[in-house]
Amino acid sequence: MIKASEFVEAARKLGFEGYTGVPCSFLTPFINYVINDEKLTYISSANEGDALATAAGMVIGGKRAVVMMQNSGLGNAVSPITSLAYIFKIPVLIICTLRGDAEFKDEPQHELMGRITGKLLETMEVPWEFFPHDAGDILPVLAHADNYMRTEHRPYALVMRKGTVAPNALRNKVNTTIESEKLVFINTDIKNNISSRNQALKAIVRLTNPEETVIIATTGYTGRELFACFDRANHFYMVGSMGCASSLGLGLSLARPDLKVVVIDGDGAALMRMGNFATIGAYGGANFIHILLDNEVHDSTGAQSTVSAGVSFAKIAEACGYGAVFAGNDVALIDKLFATSTQNKPLFAHLKIRAGTLDNLPRPNLTATDVLRRLMNYINSSF
Incomplete structure (x- = not known):
């Protein structure tokens, strides 16, 4: 022992x-x-x-x-x-x-x-x-x-195996107290003005400074469309591990408080690993921005419906302790999100978008390891 x-x-x-x-x-x-x-x-x-x-x-x-x-x-x-x-x-x-x-x-x-x-x-x-x-x-x-x-x-x-490590008493309880700033913006624009994924991605790229920001795009059309239209060295395209974009982003944001980490999530992915909302609310800092693009379908597999039509992700994020929460269907919501700051809590936006993507949408022509090494070189990181 x-x-x-x-x-x-x-x-x-x-x-x-x-x-x-x-x-x-x-x-x-x-x-x-x-x-x-x-x-x-x-x-x-x-x-x-x-x-x-x-x-x-x-x-x-x-x-x-x-x-x-x-x-x-x-x-x-x-x-x-x-x-x-x-x-x-x-x-x-x-x-x-x-x-x-x-x-x-x-x-x-x-x-x-x-x-x-x-x-x-x-x-x-x-x-x-x-x-x-x-x-x-x-x-x-x-x-x-x-x-x-x-x-x-x-x-x-x-x-x-059992009995490998001798007992060790716990002295310091981890502080996971939820202290939300309760700043919530609800956009009530009518449904037929709903934005496209491309409009949302364009707004996110426009509002982020690549020198101090990492953008992590979830599995499926989100990563592929971000690559096709706005490829940058500070982008990370998830090509598997569905639902893990937000947990990966949390780890990066904690390791690199000097960077702003923006996670672009999807409704299907968020539903798959919703428990991470609570983890982000407890441990995430002001440098973590979580954006959920919700088209109510699994778009890249044939547009089968998810159950997100009946889910208020914004209320979930607020309840889990995010510092500021936005929800709506107008892409201008992204501008309001990036104009907001908190002292020490993450930001969240739930943006309804329409289904569909670009014609002849390509896949990244970089290998997964090339994408990661490019990003790590860009942020001056190494194993």
């Missing part, structure tokens, strides 16, 4: 200062130690996939990161592991507990995942080894992980 301090301090020497995750009782001492240290960052995510995407955002911003989860939640992280961290080549250190370990009696819901955790990681091409049980093994294990991530730029996993 090791002390949490022994691992965390060794990891800190290698640059690991950002932590995200969803708790597991095996991880409790580890998480408590990180929370107690004010120089480390801990983000408590709504689910494991968001935790991984937030860690990936930190890494893009130049802050090495660890994502912690129970293996029963590993399935929630499959999409961002395989279609975000893998294809963009983003190295995050995964610490995954082994519930359902054959050597220990455990609850029945952990049995199957306990048997397949290693195989699942291997199927996703994530190399792994057991989390160190003895203090003398910490440096060699971290060296293996560090060498692989620096060489391959992909995730590496440590699987933690």
